[in-house]
Each structure stands twice: as structure tokens, then as C-alpha cells.
Amino acid sequence: MELLINIAGGVALLLWGVRMVRTGVTRAFGSGIRRGVSAATRNRFSSFFTGLGVTTILQSSTATALIVGSFGGRRMIAVPAGLALMLGADVGSTIVVQVLAFDVSWMSPVFLFIGVTAFLSSENSRRRAIARFFIGLGLMLLAIKMVMLASVPLREGPTVSLLLAPLQSEPLLAILFAALLTWIAHSSLTVVVLIMTMVSLGVMEIHLAIAMVLGANIGSAITPVAMNWGSDPAARRVPVGNLLMRATGVILTFGFIPWIVPYFADFSVDSAHLIANVHTGFNLVVAIIFLPFVGWVARLVVRILPDRAGPDDVLAPKHLEEESLDTPSVALSAAARETLRMGDTVEYMLSRTMDVLRNGTLDQIKEIEREDDIVDSLHEAVKIYLTKLSRQELDPAESRRVVEILTFTTNLEHIGDIIDKNLLELAAKKLKDGSVFSKDGLEELEALHSDVLANLKLALSIFMTGDARLARRLMEQKVHIRELEQKYSEAHYNRIRDGKTESLNSSSLHLDVLRDLKRINSHITSVAYPILESTGQIAESRLRDE
Template sequence: MSGSVVLLHLAGAVALMLFATRMVKTGVERAYGDVLRHRLRATMRNPILAVLAGTGLAIAFQSSTAVTLLVGSFAGAGIVSGAAGQLAVRGAEIGSAIVTKLLTFDLTLLVPLCLITGTFMFMATERRDWRQVGRILVGIGLLILSLEMIGQASEPLRDSQLMPVIIDYFSGDPLTAYLLAALITWLFQSSIAAVLLMATLAGRGLITPELGVVLVLGVNLGSSVIAPMLTRGAEPGVRVVPVGNLLMRGLGSLVMLVLMMIVKPTVGFLGATASDQIVNAHILFNVIILIAGLPLAGLVYRASEKIVALGVKPEAADALHVTELSALDEKALGTPSQALANATREVVRVCETVEIMLKRIIELYEDADADRIRALAALDDRVDAKHAAIKIYLAKLTKNSLTEAEALRCQELIGACVKLEQVGDIIVRNMLVHVRKKFEQGLAFTDEGWRELTAFHAAVLANARMAFNVLVSRDAETARLLVLEKDRLRDSEKEASQSHFLRLRDGTPKSIETSSIHLDTIRDLKQINSLLTSMAYPVLEERGLLRGSRLKAS
């Protein structure tokens, strides 16, 4: 068999392995992603639990990079602390190494079982969770099959005259081998796939154990680069955890490489076979990094923050300052059209602040702390201040001679501003109280109850954005759709309440404990939706599309 054909078969087997790994990861994310994210948030306060949670997620997702990106987003949103995020990532690397070890066992019998069972589950039902489990099983079957194919495809390389020359070269130049392994891992976007490939080739006698350990160190460097590259355009807070992982794992691998080049230790203690030695070296390296990372988590996080801050342009701070400038130009009061445009700009800023409050409040129901609660309350203070300034500005404007249309627009903006201020009060004075009660008493919603609340909140948030658009565009069709959504939301409220009372009747403990919080939150969200929907009424009244408080039949 020619060398090009051998390489073609090997490339095909590697491609199947990458596809199968992605298939398992996708299936887990679609079937259990929300539950796993919720569990991660709930356990990140305890350092040991953070490590275990990261380990479990990496095993489930078949990817430590996915966990790093997830934890980085949590840290950027303030949901978890930076130190806890670092520990969770350390655990994720251990989980990824464990997956690699499991896949090196003889699992040949699982191939047909996984393929048959997975295909049947995927095709025999329309249930989303069953179909995703089927996807996971098929992915596992293909992953094991790809390892067999890599072994078979690489078999002719054992007789190649060129292969020993290449191996001898890299054995004598460990730095180049280290960098090559890092590049391969970055191209694969998976440390699991890279280590499995090297372990399989070592098992066929194509890679010496000593060279294999060097390559494993390169794999860890390449894997630690992936997340920082994927988040290079993200917010600074999101990038800190991936950069911290690069500091610990990337620099750790480089230090280990230098020590190996100086000490030249034997690797026989790592396992009986070359394949075992490579995989066990991968596990041992990540265990060492975990142990070193426990006391250094806080220090690494602070160093990561400083590194990320170096890449933030100074103009960004000025841009944030500009967003706080007021659009209420007193000099424009003599020109009503300009003054109304200025007031509209300022009311839109209030809309943006209220939207942020509405988005953050549901996050606090899931995970809250004193700092984030104070930050949300501070946003309400900003809304109150802008509300007062806008009312005074428009009151001054009414002293001028206004056309009928200008007077109506003035009243519309004042009304919208009042409603936005009331929405902010509901969020802070009602819903934040529910948040404090939930966490002070250690309460938790049922999974079904939480899904109902988040779905209801998502609908209200979507309607809020529609209401803000109507305020600017004054589009009659959008206003009409917004009022129709109010009726649909009323039906959703009834369904959610009925489901909640059914759980109460069945004696579900969590439903009983959180009953008042659940029902009060639904009521508050409904009231918010009503206030925001009423912002569309002036547009509909102007076009004669309202009869009393109801839409006319179209």
C-alpha cells in the first residue's frame, strides 16, 4: 500500500474520531446542557465541589474546552468567583484525561451495541431527550470505531523506512515535537482526540514512550490555547478564566518539558505498555497542575485579570463615560422638535437600563449575592434619576407653544417614563424581596416550576423589547402585536398557575416551600408586562385601533 493511501486512511479515521467526539458533545449539550449548567452554578462556591463539578462536566461534554468557556462566561457575568472558576477548569482537565483513559480500554463489543441502540432510539421516537441520548450512543460507537480504524490504518507505517527517521529526529528535538503536538491539538480543537491518536500510534510501536510524554505536554499546551483564542473578542471578564488556564496549564507544560530535557527520567513507572504510559502521563500531569492550582487559584486569577486588562483599550473607559452623558440639552427647548428628539433619546436609555434590570433579576433567582443585589438596586436609582430629569425637561418644554402632535408626543414620553419607573420599582421592591427570601431560606424551585418561570420571564422580556421598539418607531402593526401578546401571556399565566396548584395538590415539597415566591413572581412579571404593553396604546389610539381598552377587530 502506497504512503499516500495509508495517510488517506489515517486522515479519514482521525476525521471520524473528531466528528464522533463533536457528536457526543452536541448530544449532551442538547439533552442535559441546562441541567448541567444549573448544577455547576449551584456547586461553585465550594472549592472541592467546584473541582468535582468541572470533572463531571468535562466527562459529560467530552471536552475541557467547553467547560472552560462555560465557566468563563459565568465568571464574566459575576455568577461565580474567579478563583472558583479556575478550580472548576482544573477539574475539567482531570475529567478530560479520565475520558481518554476510559477510551483506551478494549471496548470493541460496545461499537455494535451503541450503534444499534442509538440508531433505534433516534429514529423510533420524536421525543427530544430520547433522540439526543440516541445521538450520544451513536457518537460513542463511532468514537470507539475510529480508534480501531486509526490502529488499522497506521499498521503499514510500522514497516516504513521513513518513519524511524522521523521518530529519531523528534526524539532528538523535543522542543519541536512539543510545539508540533500543540499545533495538532489546536487544529483538532480537542485534547482527547490528540492524546488518543498518540496513544494508538504508540500502541502500534510507532512512537516511543519518552517521545509520547513530550507530545502529551505539547497537547496540554495546545489545549490551553484553544479557549483564549475562541474568547479573544469577548468581554474582559469572560476572558480571564481561559487566560488563567493558559497560565497554569500552558506554562506548567513548558516547565515540565524543561525538567524532562534536564533530568531525562524513565517513564516505565507510568504503565506496562507505551499506550498506557502516554495516557497515564496525561492524567499525572493534570493531577500535578490541579494540586498546584489549589493554593494558587487566587493568585493566578489576579494575574490573569492584569494580563487581560493590558489588552483593553483606554478609549473603552471613555466610551463608557460618554454613555452616561445626558441628551437633555436645555438649549434645544426653544425648538420643540429637537427637544422631543432629545427626550426620546433619554427615554430610550431608560429603556436600556430597565431591560438590563429585567434580564438580571431572573439570574438572581438562580444565583445571588449581596454585591449583585446592590448593583441591581443601583440601576433602579439610575432609572429614578433619569425619570425625574426627563419629567422636568418636558415640563419646561410645555411652556412653549406646541402643536397638537408635539403635545401628544410629550404626554406619550412622560407616560412611558412613568411606566418604566414603575417597572423598575416592581423589580427592586418586589422581585428582589423574593430573591432574598429564596436564598435566606435555602429554597429551590422544582425543575418544572423553574422552567415555567423562565419561560414566562422570557416572554415578558421579548414583549419589553417590542414595547421599546414601538416607542421609537411608533409602528401600528408592532403595537397591535404587542397588545395581542398581552392576551396570550394572560393564558400562559393561567396555565402556569394551574400547573403549580397541581404540584401543590400532589404534595411536592419544593412547590409547597416556594409557592408564594412562585405565584408572586408570576404576578409581578404580569404587572410589568401590562405596564410595558400600555406604552403601545397611544399609537393605537392615534390610528383608531382601540375600543376602550381592547383592540378593535381587524
């Protein structure tokens, strides 16, 4: 029992080390990696080598597949280029296996010392991410040493032989078992390293090990397919195509397992290195076979996964990618883009509001009301996304940006509610009662509405740029809007005093519209507060000192 616990602990530590390496790289260089992937579409060869390079750094073909899948979902990368990139990614994922086939466990304390020292001595998010990368490497090497030491007693006992006997006689079952294990672990690297360890200790027979390596290659291709299962068909095409190519490669290789061993034994240092060479060789052969035919495979997966009929779901977020959460800078950019989309919807609602107040119809009112459903849905999506992001380790600037985005989306949602629950109800009431604004009153409402709409556009620009000069201008507009509201209210009362019939009949309606537009502007100007506070241009309180 103690033996199994030690092995399980070593495997768990290896999985955690792999994750730390991946998250360290994505946090430090995630934006550059994604830009490189999106730019690598000139031809299949540039795509192949980009995939190889990116995955050698990330050490996760699954992570690369998710990035490529997200680009495919937004039509930012063609399916043939994505497939070529994944062929390179599959080869890249074998590079570290080649290194780990040699005894480099002595490097573990070195990497751990470098990583921990760098992590504790810096508050810079990129440096800490690079430190995380070194800690992950150290943990991986330490975990492999743990598994090897814990597995030594297995050579003397019959337990493992009894457990592996069914797999030994049924190589197809061994492939399926390794595929399942890899899918559960979400890491072919971990499974292949475990297989190498068992082979080097003489616990696992070499032919069985090769069958399980083939299974691990299928399992690593299943993971991104499963994780993208509910996505748009365009986002699933590259992962599905990669799975088809790997599965075909396994089928073609399966019958040649007995002939593989003597061929690779000629240039392998030991049995562990032989398994690493088989793993790399398999992915190289698959790449050589399928690289000329990625166009044909692309047409096949497009036929298997055609575009969905009907319009896109307007309530669904378009930029919030789960795989970006490991890279806070990318995730924050995605949340900001979704917030801008939300802002554009609110701007459309506000711009149409004056039309329906002037002479709108019930159909127009209902159309604008439906837009508020989009605002509410996007607000909820951004809030959940940023809540997940906040569980990550963020530096102070990233934490502040999370709060800024959440605050701004909340204010946009409030503006949508004011338009939906107040202004549109006032428009419906005006239509039902047949009320008419006076000529002067309508001009005043249009002038105030125009200024508030201009301020909303300015606020969206400030949200993205953080420009202190524009933020100050927006705050000055808050005073201007308040003065206009007071001025127009007094002018309305003067018209009532003069006995103007239209003003008497529409008095409550007119004043409510003025009040709601001022409330909307208050929510708009909130985006300026954190910027002006950070630059010392605004006091914490308006109260005078006693």
C-alpha cells in the same frame, strides 16, 4: 496515499464522534450543567470536583472553559473559583482516555445500535440528544479501530520514522507541533488517542509520545484563549490563568521525561495505557501544585488583564453566548433575555416620548434618538444569533419559540422606528413651530399614551410567560385603543368646529400622534396572536363565510 486517506478519515470520524458526544450531553443536560458550574463557588475544592465531574461528562475541557469564561465575563464566578474549576476540568478530560486505553472497540456496534434506534424511535428532544451521545461514543470507538487498522502497515515502512525523526531529536519541537495540532483539532482527546494508537503499534517512540502529550495539554488550553480573544478581560482571565498553569506544568515536567517512563511502566498494562497514565498524572500533579495557589494566580491574571477603562458598549449584546448554541434551550433563554433588554429600551423611549411632546428640548429628543441605535443593534444581534441556532436540529416547540422571538424583536424594532422617525420628529416640529396642544387635547394624548405604555409592559410579561389569560386581555386592549383613538379624534374635530385656536394650530400634530400611538399598540399586541391561536381562542380570519 490510500493509507494516509484512511488514517485521515479515521481521525475525522473520531473528531466528529467527540463532537456528537459533547453536543448530545449539552443539549440533554446543558441547563443543569451550567447551573452546576455557576453554583460551584463555595470553595476551591467544590469548584475542583465540579469541574472534574462536568468535564468527565462533556469530555471537553474547552467547552467547560468557555462556560466558565462566559460566567466570568458577567462576574457570576470569581477568578480563583474558576481556576480551581478548570484544574478539575483538566483532570476530568483524561477520564475517557483511561477507558480508551483498553480495547473496548467491541462496544462500538452496541452503542451505535442503541443510539440510532433511540434517535429514530423518538421525537423528544432530550431523548434524541441522549441518543446522539451514544452514537458519538460508537463512532469514537469505530474511528479508533479504523485508525489502528489503517496504521498497521506503517510498522513495516520507513516513511513514518523519517517524518518523526526531527521530532524525536527535538522534543521541544514535538511539544509545539502537538500543541498546534490540538489547537487546530480543538480536542486534546483526539490527539492523545492518536498518540496512544501510534505508540501501541510501535510506530512512535515512547519518549516522543510523552513530549507530544505535554504539547496536547498546552494546545487544549490555547483553544479557549483564542476563542475568547476579543471578549471582555473578565471573560479571558480564567482561560489565560489555565494556560499559564498548564504551561508552567509542562516546563517543570519537560526535563524529567526520561525518568517518567520507568516510573509509570510499573503500573501500566501496556504502552498505550502508559501514555494515558502520563496524561492523567500530569494533570493531577498540576492540580495538586496549583490548587493551593489559585488566589495568587488569579491576582496575576487580573494584573495581566485589567478591566477596560470607560463605560460598557451599550450597543453590544450581553446575553448571546456562542457556546450556548449547542444547547437550544439555553440559547433560546439567552435570546429571550436579550429581547427583554431590547424591550426595556423601547419602554424607556416610549415613556419619555410624552415628556418631549409636552415641553421637551432638542437635547432630550436627541437622547431618545440615541436609544433607537441600541434597539437596532440588539435586533440585529438577536436575529443573527437565532439564525445560527436554527441551523441546529430543533424540535417543533424550539422552532416555534425561535419564530416567536424573531417576530417580537421585529415588532419592537418597528416600535422604536415609529418613536424615532415619527413621534420624535413631531416633537421637534412642535418645538420649532411653537405649537401648543389644547388642555383637553393634551389630556387625551396623555391618557392614550398611558394605556399604550401599560400594554407594552403587559406584552413583555406575556412574551416571557406565554400566559393565555394575559394574552386575551392584551387583545381586548387593542379594541379599546382603537375606540379611544376614534373617540379622541372626534373630540379634536369638535374643538376645531368650536373654533379653539390651540386645536386649529396643532391639528395635524395632534392627529399624527394619535395615529402613531395606535400603530405602536398594534405592534405591541402582536405577541398575543400565536398564544391565542395555539389555544383556539382566535379565528384564522375575520372574513364572514359566503
